[in-house]
Amino acid sequence: MRARYILSEILTGLWRNISMVISVVIVTAVSLTFVGTGLLMQKQILEMKNTLVEQSQVTIFMCSPHSTAASCAGGAATDAQIDSAREALEGDVLSPYIDRFSERSQDEALEIYQEQFAGEGFVSNFTAADMPVSFHITLKNAEDSDAVVEFFQGRDGVDEVTDLLSVFAPFIDVLNQSTMFALGLAVLMLVAAALLVATTIRMAVANRRREIAIMRLVGASNVFIRAPFLLEGAAAALIGGVIASAMLWVGLRYIVEGWLVETLGPQLITVGTADLVWAAPVIIVLGAALSIVSCVVSLNRYLKV
Amino acid sequence: MIRFDDVTKTYMRGQNPAVENLDIEFARGEFVFLVGASGSGKSTLMRMVLKETAPTSGTVHVAGKDLSRIPSWRVPALRRDIGMVFQDFRLLPSKTAYQNIEFALAVIGTPRKVVRRLVPEMLEMVGLEDKGRRLPHELSGGEQQRVAIARAYVNRPSILLADEPTGNLDPSTAEGILDLLAEINDRGTTVVMATHDRTAVDRMRRRVVEMVAGRVVRDDAHGTYESVAPESVISGNLPDGAEDLDAQALADPETDHRDSTDDAQRSPDDRPGRQAGGSHRVPHDGDDLLDERDAHLREEDEAFAEDLHDPESAR
Numbered sequence: 001m002r003a004r005y006i007l008s009e010i011l012t013g014l015w016r017n018i019s020m021v022i023s024v025v026i027v028t029a030v031s032l033t034f035v036g037t038g039l040l041m042q043k044q045i046l047e048m049k050n051t052l053v054e055q056s057q058v059t060i061f062m063c064s065p066h067s068t069a070a071s072c073a074g075g076a077a078t079d080a081q082i083d084s085a086r087e088a089l090e091g092d093v094l095s096p097y098i099d100r101f102s103e104r105s106q107d108e109a110l111e112i113y114q115e116q117f118a119g120e121g122f123v124s125n126f127t128a129a130d131m132p133v134s135f136h137i138t139l140k141n142a143e144d145s146d147a148v149v150e151f152f153q154g155r156d157g158v159d160e161v162t163d164l165l166s167v168f169a170p171f172i173d174v175l176n177q178s179t180m181f182a183l184g185l186a187v188l189m190l191v192a193a194a195l196l197v198a199t200t201i202r203m204a205v206a207n208r209r210r211e212i213a214i215m216r217l218v219g220a221s222n223v224f225i226r227a228p229f230l231l232e233g234a235a236a237a238l239i240g241g242v243i244a245s246a247m248l249w250v251g252l253r254y255i256v257e258g259w260l261v262e263t264l265g266p267q268l269i270t271v272g273t274a275d276l277v278w279a280a281p282v283i284i285v286l287g288a289a290l291s292i293v294s295c296v297v298s299l300n301r302y303l304k305v
Numbered sequence: 306m307i308r309f310d311d312v313t314k315t316y317m318r319g320q321n322p323a324v325e326n327l328d329i330e331f332a333r334g335e336f337v338f339l340v341g342a343s344g345s346g347k348s349t350l351m352r353m354v355l356k357e358t359a360p361t362s363g364t365v366h367v368a369g370k371d372l373s374r375i376p377s378w379r380v381p382a383l384r385r386d387i388g389m390v391f392q393d394f395r396l397l398p399s400k401t402a403y404q405n406i407e408f409a410l411a412v413i414g415t416p417r418k419v420v421r422r423l424v425p426e427m428l429e430m431v432g433l434e435d436k437g438r439r440l441p442h443e444l445s446g447g448e449q450q451r452v453a454i455a456r457a458y459v460n461r462p463s464i465l466l467a468d469e470p471t472g473n474l475d476p477s478t479a480e481g482i483l484d485l486l487a488e489i490n491d492r493g494t495t496v497v498m499a500t501h502d503r504t505a506v507d508r509m510r511r512r513v514v515e516m517v518a519g520r521v522v523r524d525d526a527h528g529t530y531e532s533v534a535p536e537s538v539i540s541g542n543l544p545d546g547a548e549d550l551d552a553q554a555l556a557d558p559e560t561d562h563r564d565s566t567d568d569a570q571r572s573p574d575d576r577p578g579r580q581a582g583g584s585h586r587v588p589h590d591g592d593d594l595l596d597e598r599d600a601h602l603r604e605e606d607e608a609f610a611e612d613l614h615d616p617e618s619a620r
Contacts, residue, residue, distance in 0.1 A: 005411045210397055211408070217355075218460065219385030220412035222378065 020200040028240025031189030032283040038182040064132035067159040081157030101137040198298035237291030241284030307331040312363030323349040325519040339499040341516035347499040388457030388465040392472040394449045396441040403437035427455040447478035467498040506530040
């Protein structure tokens, strides 16, 4: 009975203060959406880096008959040039950087080429001799790609050295900065949310000061007097968290899964609606905790028992 | 039941005390009238009994317990044993008479079964058994005060404090309220009533304690509102505020507080008047006992004051 009585008192309180409660819910929802976005972006960045590290990050293409680079003036790479590249990769100079590497022969390259462009008429025009020999290198530390790239770049018989990580670096950069931006906004919004909760509590205390005075007078316990306010704040934050989760779901479903994944490919974009399984509880708990802390602080300030 | 030992209460450092060197005891089952001009310390005395405020020095015992030794989390338990009634009733305007009484029980966790038994019982005791479903604004002032008394008494407290309970009521209604308080007193509850109601005091002929500027100047076992005591301000023997003028002259260094404990046994005539010492214009007119500590709510109080008379807007 007492639980139901308290509950009905809380609902009355929420209803009386409905406009403030709605604003708390909205501000909390928006700020938690930013928090969630930041979290998901960070996860995406980490996983993208991992994926790039797992794949061979640096690829050395030896000259093919069709290469136009200056270092390929002598036509296709000779066996001696290929051997010297292989020896260099196995040698002491580069061993601190290189974890492992694999060599792709002309025949293998043709196979992959044919597979990639299967059905296209021009595929049959090429033979193994048209394909470049390539080395696929996995670095010990993805950040050290420069040393390897510089070592091979411009050597005779080396057509091109590509560094996957540096190709994606701008993208990761953008993501990183967006995360910072999102988290910065989130912090601002969370401050606003906390202040708004404090104001709301103050209003609620003022609205109910007669009840509070009577409760104190007849000897209701401090917990009993404060609980409705705490529960009110927590309820508003929970609703805000749920709305934030819903907004994140919409974003993940239609922007990430519906557009980014299709554009950039599923290997690279790994976040999706499945991530809400952990992200939603995190932001809901965060919102509730923040709101309760804010409630406790403002109750201590505005409600003396 | 209630004992003050050399209690002084100064609200702000450097200001004159609201209550000074108070030594008094109210015995179990007593009915005490507390009289004195506004600001004489009556309400401060009541606030200290409720532990709404702590004395600056001295000790207050309520029901055998030293209030300064009660931890704050035990204060609610103390207050459950004390009922309080106000001049302005302080009913919740959005709740019916029944719900107002129910509220006092529900917020201390009384089971519903008990509430269903106690509330009608209380309504019957105060003579409002057929008006339980009315909202406060649908009740007369006297009826509202009856509801307030029912709310204060529903927990069967051993002490009932009444701060000018008849101050807003016409004389005949006030008489009914007084009878109700007397009935509660007959059931064993100690009643302390601060009042300016001359008729009430004179009719009841109970113990009368007069305070002037934070001190007890008169304590008659079967007193009347006015008295011959030379310091009695309300009797016109000393002009109100006179203690300001010749405070120094009147200040009595030994501030005698003789045996206030057996005051009740004395006859009014052998009770010597006391020196009203010190200069005290007490800054507090203690009519709002509860809101004192909620100073930050004062502004809102004014803004919301209309709500009290307009229950519709208070929902």
